[in-house]
Amino acid sequence: MDILDYDFMQRALLASLMVGLVAPAVGVFLVQRRLSLLGDGLGHVALTGVAVGVLTATSPVWTALVAAILGAVLIELVRARGRTSGDVALAVLFYGGIAGGVVLLSLAPRGQATNLDSYLFGAITTTSPQDVVVFAGICVVVLLSVALLGQRLYAVSDDEEYARAVGLPVLGLNIVLAALVASTVVLSMRVVGLLLISALMIVPSAVAQLLARSFRQTLLLACGIGVVVSVSGTATSFYSGTPSGGTIVLIAIALFLLVSAGVAVRDRTARRRHRRRVDVHDAHPHEHGEDCGHPRVLHDDHVDYDHDGHRHAPHRTGEGVHYDEHGAGPVGAPQDRRTG
Amino acid sequence: MSDSRPAGPAAVELHSATIGYGDVAIVRDVDLTIGAGEAVAVLGSNGSGKTTLARGLLGLATVLGGDVRVLGAPVGGLRERGRVGYVPQRHTVSGAVPATVREVVGVGRLARLGLLRRLRPADRAAVADAVAEVGLADRLDDPVASLSGGQQRRVLVARALAAEPELLIMDEPTAGVDSASQESLATVLARISAAGTTLVVVTHETAPLAGVLRRAVVVDHGRVVHDGPLSQAAAHEEPGMHHHPPGREPGGYRQDQPTVTTRSRRPGDQEH
Ligand SMILES: Nc1ncnc2c1ncn2[C@@H]1O[C@H](COP(=O)(O)OP(=O)(O)OP(=O)(O)O)[C@@H](O)[C@H]1O
Ligand SMILES: [Mg+2]
Ligand SMILES: [Zn+2]
Ligand SMILES: [Zn+2]
Ligand SMILES: [Zn+2]
Ligand SMILES: [Zn+2]
Numbered sequence: 001m002d003i004l005d006y007d008f009m010q011r012a013l014l015a016s017l018m019v020g021l022v023a024p025a026v027g028v029f030l031v032q033r034r035l036s037l038l039g040d041g042l043g044h045v046a047l048t049g050v051a052v053g054v055l056t057a058t059s060p061v062w063t064a065l066v067a068a069i070l071g072a073v074l075i076e077l078v079r080a081r082g083r084t085s086g087d088v089a090l091a092v093l094f095y096g097g098i099a100g101g102v103v104l105l106s107l108a109p110r111g112q113a114t115n116l117d118s119y120l121f122g123a124i125t126t127t128s129p130q131d132v133v134v135f136a137g138i139c140v141v142v143l144l145s146v147a148l149l150g151q152r153l154y155a156v157s158d159d160e161e162y163a164r165a166v167g168l169p170v171l172g173l174n175i176v177l178a179a180l181v182a183s184t185v186v187l188s189m190r191v192v193g194l195l196l197i198s199a200l201m202i203v204p205s206a207v208a209q210l211l212a213r214s215f216r217q218t219l220l221l222a223c224g225i226g227v228v229v230s231v232s233g234t235a236t237s238f239y240s241g242t243p244s245g246g247t248i249v250l251i252a253i254a255l256f257l258l259v260s261a262g263v264a265v266r267d268r269t270a271r272r273r274h275r276r277r278v279d280v281h282d283a284h285p286h287e288h289g290e291d292c293g294h295p296r297v298l299h300d301d302h303v304d305y306d307h308d309g310h311r312h313a314p315h316r317t318g319e320g321v322h323y324d325e326h327g328a329g330p331v332g333a334p335q336d337r338r339t340g
Numbered sequence: 341m342s343d344s345r346p347a348g349p350a351a352v353e354l355h356s357a358t359i360g361y362g363d364v365a366i367v368r369d370v371d372l373t374i375g376a377g378e379a380v381a382v383l384g385s386n387g388s389g390k391t392t393l394a395r396g397l398l399g400l401a402t403v404l405g406g407d408v409r410v411l412g413a414p415v416g417g418l419r420e421r422g423r424v425g426y427v428p429q430r431h432t433v434s435g436a437v438p439a440t441v442r443e444v445v446g447v448g449r450l451a452r453l454g455l456l457r458r459l460r461p462a463d464r465a466a467v468a469d470a471v472a473e474v475g476l477a478d479r480l481d482d483p484v485a486s487l488s489g490g491q492q493r494r495v496l497v498a499r500a501l502a503a504e505p506e507l508l509i510m511d512e513p514t515a516g517v518d519s520a521s522q523e524s525l526a527t528v529l530a531r532i533s534a535a536g537t538t539l540v541v542v543t544h545e546t547a548p549l550a551g552v553l554r555r556a557v558v559v560d561h562g563r564v565v566h567d568g569p570l571s572q573a574a575a576h577e578e579p580g581m582h583h584h585p586p587g588r589e590p591g592g593y594r595q596d597q598p599t600v601t602t603r604s605r606r607p608g609d610q611e612h
Contacts, residue, residue: 028437032436032437034436148456149456151446151447151458152450152455154439154447155447158439158447161428162428162447162499163447164399164400165398165399165400165424165426165428166421166422166424166425166426166503167418167421167422167451168450169455205437209437209438212438213438213440213482214438214439214440214443214481215437215438215439215440215443216443217438218437218438286518287488289475289520290475291475292520303478
């Protein structure tokens with residue numbers, strides 16, 4: 001028996017591929033802005049859209065898209081006003097969204113009673129061929145927007161005040177980002193589910209952050225991780241009979257724990273190796289640098305500072321710079337020798 | 341330096357300008373004209389309103405009254421905003437996602453490029469040059485969070501330089517920066533000043549930049565209390581000494597000092 005023999009599985013895997021790629025691509029910006037829960041909130045709002053779709057017998061994907069984008073624009077307008085009440089307004093919108101969705105769905109005539117769980121947590125059998133077409137459209141639009149506007153979105157996420165000072169259209173970019181999040185939420189509706197999509201936006205980025213050194217690396221790595229966990233989770237759910245959304249998110253979290261542990265072990269051994277080197281003498285009165293007066297010596301891929309008969313290599317960590325002992329005496333031709 | 345320059349529109353023009361946050365006035369009734377190409381220090385004690393004045397020019401604080409013009413246009417009305425560069429006093433290094441020096445400084449260059457244009461090779465070269473000018477060339481691809489505090493300030497200076505602005509507004513660019521880097525900053529500023537860039541530098545330490553900044557504007561309790569050659573401003577910036585223009589009661593400023601300390605939220609704090 002092959003998993004690809006089933007049409008619904010082909011569609012589910014395709015949808016999971018798209019959502020795995022797209023969710024982290026917008027999620028990284030949310031993490032950067034510390035707005036990790038925006039996706040969650042818009043998932044709530046989208047549920048009202050789903051209910052309206054079910055009640056009016058239109059495609060719930062379209063109505064969810066409209067509701068989520070409206071919600072996104074509203075949220076950014078409220079946030080831009082910057083009043084303390086903004087927090088409350090968001091809560092009202094989010095919980096209003098999910099409450100409205102639940103109540104409206106309960107009003108649906110018996111015959112078309114919908115499985116609420118499948119919208120909230122994902123179910124692989126539910127992706128229709130029309131859904132795949134809409135999803136592909138959303139996928140292309142989101143990826144194109146990130147490719148085109150990514151540098152501006154990064155600028156606004158990194159330092160909103162500076163972006164405003166130099167005249168970037170901050171409100172417009174914020175609305176675009178929120179609308180991209182809303183579209184991603186809808187894209188996730190079949191496979192991951194409205195309540196769990198936020199995890200697929202955030203967790204791959206959290207993993208990538210542990211490993212990457214730049215924003216761009218984080219973004220690309222997060223997308224790769226997203227695809228892997230999303231597709232493997234969907235396949236797993238086929239064999240295990242578990243809901244796809246939960247399965248995907250558990251795999252992502254397992255990966256996060258694994259990588260966190262790996263990084264912790266790596267840092268620990270690196271630190272143990274340092275301690276011996278750091279013992280050579282006390283703290284530095286200055287930070288070595290181009291102009292510090294100590295001769296710079298090339299050592300493999302980095303520069304050591306020749307210092308009273310031994311060499312120091314700057315080592316940057318999250319907490320700042322300290323110096324490692326890299327042996328005694330120069331290894332290569334000393335550059336710009338000056339008195340210390 | 342400024343006297344030899346052709347008389348174009350002033351870089352900065354304030355006419356009885358009042359600037360503040362919300363409806364609380366912080367800087368009051370300021371008249372100030374800074375000609376194109378001038379290099380001006382803005383001095384004053386903590387809380388006197390220097391940052392507010394600078395932010396008012398950038399549209400980050402509200403102009404509550406009077407007239408504020410930057411490069412000939414009212415605040416917010418300037419079409420090419422990339423012509424104005426800014427080094428903020430504080431950086432909100434979120435640090436959530438790693439970003440390299442190159443990426444942060446690249447944002448400065450973006451300001452020149454309109455909405456859709458991407459950084460081209462020439463822009464990338466300008467970014468690398470700006471980073472080299474603040475002495476961080478070997479840190480281009482390091483995460484900003486791994487830099488020391490003073491180095492991070494130099495990154496912000498590079499971000500502003502990368503835009504090659506006509507008017508550069510810097511809020512305490514030398515705070516926490518070692519003396520070697522202060523000297524090289526002075527060199528860079530001297531160079532761009534000689535090339536015609538207007539400099540407005542908020543600072544507490546005039547010594548490192550004394551060779552560049554000619555004129556000093558001293559702010560005290562939200563008003564300009566001295567405006568003249570930098571060499572004569574020293575007495576005004578001494579902590580605890582408030583010089584008031586003749587005919588003004590000392591302490592008169594204190595009475596109309598807004599009670600802003602009771603405000604618990606600031607506009608910048610809104611995000612969560
Ligand atoms: N965002 C804000 N909202 C309300 N009041 C503010 C805000 N920022 C500053 N203030 C108030 O405005 C006054 C002037 O502050 P400002 O930051 O302009 O001072 P400064 O001269 O730059 O001081 P420093 O030398 O400490 O940087 C202070 O009383 C401060 O409490
Ligand atoms: Mg200040
Ligand atoms: Zn040294
Ligand atoms: Zn040493
Ligand atoms: Zn080390
Ligand atoms: Zn070494």
